Amino acid sequence: MLSRVLLTPTTIRLVHSLICSSSRSFMDLKVLLSSLNDFASLSLAESWDNVGLLVEPSPPHTVNTLFLTNDLTEEVMEEALQKKSDLILSYHPPIFRPLTHITWKTWKERLVIQALENRVGIYSPHTAYDAAPQGVNSWLAKGLGVCTSRPIHPSKAANYPMGGTHRVEFSVNSTQHLDKVISAVKEIANISITSFSTRTDDEEQTRISLNCSQEALLQVMAFLSQNRQFYQKTEILLLEKPPLPQTGMGRLCTLDEPASLATMIERIKRHLKLAHVRLALGVGRTLESPVRVVALCAGSGSTVLQGVEADLYLTGEMSHHHVLDAASQGINVILCEHSNTERGFLSDLRDMLGAHLENKINIILSERDRDPLNVI
Known part of the structure; x- marks a missing residue:
C-alpha cells in the first residue's frame, strides 16, 4: 500500500533548516572571536564601554550555534538554552559594572551562572557596532x-602613526655630538628614530627626527636642556591618529x-x-x-x-x-x-555575519528579545 505525505510550507522550511544546520561545521571559539573582530574591531568601542568576551566556558569550546540578541534578559537566556546556543552575541553588555559576587541573588549574576553551567559563552560588541x-x-x-x-x-586609528604621540626634530652640529645624542636616545623607552638628514652650508648639520610617547618626550627634552651645546632648531609636533573612513x-x-x-x-x-x-x-x-x-x-x-x-x-x-x-x-x-x-539591525547582522563566516555556523535571532517599554 502506498501512503501519501503532504508537505506544507512550514514542513518544507523546517526540513531545509535541518539540512542546512547539519551541513554546517563547528568553529573554535577563539577562531570565531578573531573573525568577529575582523568584522568590526573592538578597538572602535568607546573607552568607557565593556565589550568583547564577557563569559568564557572552560576551553576547548566550539560553536555551532550563534545566538543574536539586543538585550540578554533571563527570558532570552532561557530561549538561548532551549535552542542549544553555544555563544550568545548580546549587543548590550549584560555585565557592565564589576560583579562582586556570583550568586543567585540578582538577575545578572544568574545569567553568568546559567551560562557557565550550560557551557555558553557571552560576547558583546556594543559601541564597536555603533561606530x-x-x-x-x-x-x-x-x-x-x-x-x-x-x-x-x-x-x-588604533595606533599613532609610527608608534608615538609626538615628533621631536632638532639639528646636531658635529659627529661627536651626534654619537652622544643617539646613544642617549637609545636608552629611553618608547621612542623611535624615524629619519636622519645631513646638509652642508657653512658647516655640516644632521637633522634628527624622533617619534616618542608623552613620557619619552619629557625625557628627551630633559636631556637636550642639559646639553644645549649639542643641538639647535628644535621643533615639537603633536601626532594625531588618522581618522577612519565612514x-x-x-x-x-x-x-x-x-x-x-x-x-x-x-x-x-x-x-x-x-x-x-x-x-x-x-x-x-x-x-x-x-x-x-x-x-x-x-x-x-x-x-x-x-x-x-x-x-x-x-x-x-x-x-x-x-x-x-x-x-x-x-x-x-x-x-x-x-x-x-537598535534591535532591527540584528536581522542585517545575521546576514552579514553569515557571509563573513562563510555560513560555517548556524546564526539565529532571539524571538523573545523586546523593548521593555510599551505604549498602552
Missing part, C-alpha cells in the same frame, strides 16, 4: 530615504530630496516597525516643515547629538533638558525608545 561603517547607525540611516551620511564623531559615532545625513517632517516620521516608523514615536517640535516648526539634514544616534543620543546643526534629531532617548535645548534652536526631535533604534 562600524556597516553597523547600527548606518542601518538606522537606511530608514530616512536616499541620503549621504558621515559620522558625527569620526573614529581614529567610521565613528552617530551619523549626519543629508537627504537627496527634502521631505516634510510628517513624511520623515512615517518613514522612521515603517523602518523601525513602530506604531508610535515621541516628537518634540522645534520652535517655529510644523509637521509640514521641510527636513533636509538629520543627525541620528542609535540608543542614547544626548551626548553625541549635542550641538550638531540639523533639522531633525533621531535617537532612542535623550534627557529632558537636551530635548528642550534642541527644540529651542528649531530642531525637531524624534525619540523611539532606546533599544527600538
Whole structure:
C-alpha cells in the first residue's frame, strides 16, 4: 500500500533548516572571536564601554550555534538554552559594572551562572557596532530615504602613526655630538628614530627626527636642556591618529530630496516597525516643515547629538533638558525608545555575519528579545 505525505510550507522550511544546520561545521571559539573582530574591531568601542568576551566556558569550546540578541534578559537566556546556543552575541553588555559576587541573588549574576553551567559563552560588541561603517547607525540611516551620511564623531586609528604621540626634530652640529645624542636616545623607552638628514652650508648639520610617547618626550627634552651645546632648531609636533573612513559615532545625513517632517516620521516608523514615536517640535516648526539634514544616534543620543546643526534629531532617548535645548534652536526631535533604534539591525547582522563566516555556523535571532517599554 502506498501512503501519501503532504508537505506544507512550514514542513518544507523546517526540513531545509535541518539540512542546512547539519551541513554546517563547528568553529573554535577563539577562531570565531578573531573573525568577529575582523568584522568590526573592538578597538572602535568607546573607552568607557565593556565589550568583547564577557563569559568564557572552560576551553576547548566550539560553536555551532550563534545566538543574536539586543538585550540578554533571563527570558532570552532561557530561549538561548532551549535552542542549544553555544555563544550568545548580546549587543548590550549584560555585565557592565564589576560583579562582586556570583550568586543567585540578582538577575545578572544568574545569567553568568546559567551560562557557565550550560557551557555558553557571552560576547558583546556594543559601541564597536555603533561606530562600524556597516553597523547600527548606518542601518538606522537606511530608514530616512536616499541620503549621504558621515559620522558625527569620526573614529581614529588604533595606533599613532609610527608608534608615538609626538615628533621631536632638532639639528646636531658635529659627529661627536651626534654619537652622544643617539646613544642617549637609545636608552629611553618608547621612542623611535624615524629619519636622519645631513646638509652642508657653512658647516655640516644632521637633522634628527624622533617619534616618542608623552613620557619619552619629557625625557628627551630633559636631556637636550642639559646639553644645549649639542643641538639647535628644535621643533615639537603633536601626532594625531588618522581618522577612519565612514567610521565613528552617530551619523549626519543629508537627504537627496527634502521631505516634510510628517513624511520623515512615517518613514522612521515603517523602518523601525513602530506604531508610535515621541516628537518634540522645534520652535517655529510644523509637521509640514521641510527636513533636509538629520543627525541620528542609535540608543542614547544626548551626548553625541549635542550641538550638531540639523533639522531633525533621531535617537532612542535623550534627557529632558537636551530635548528642550534642541527644540529651542528649531530642531525637531524624534525619540523611539532606546533599544527600538537598535534591535532591527540584528536581522542585517545575521546576514552579514553569515557571509563573513562563510555560513560555517548556524546564526539565529532571539524571538523573545523586546523593548521593555510599551505604549498602552
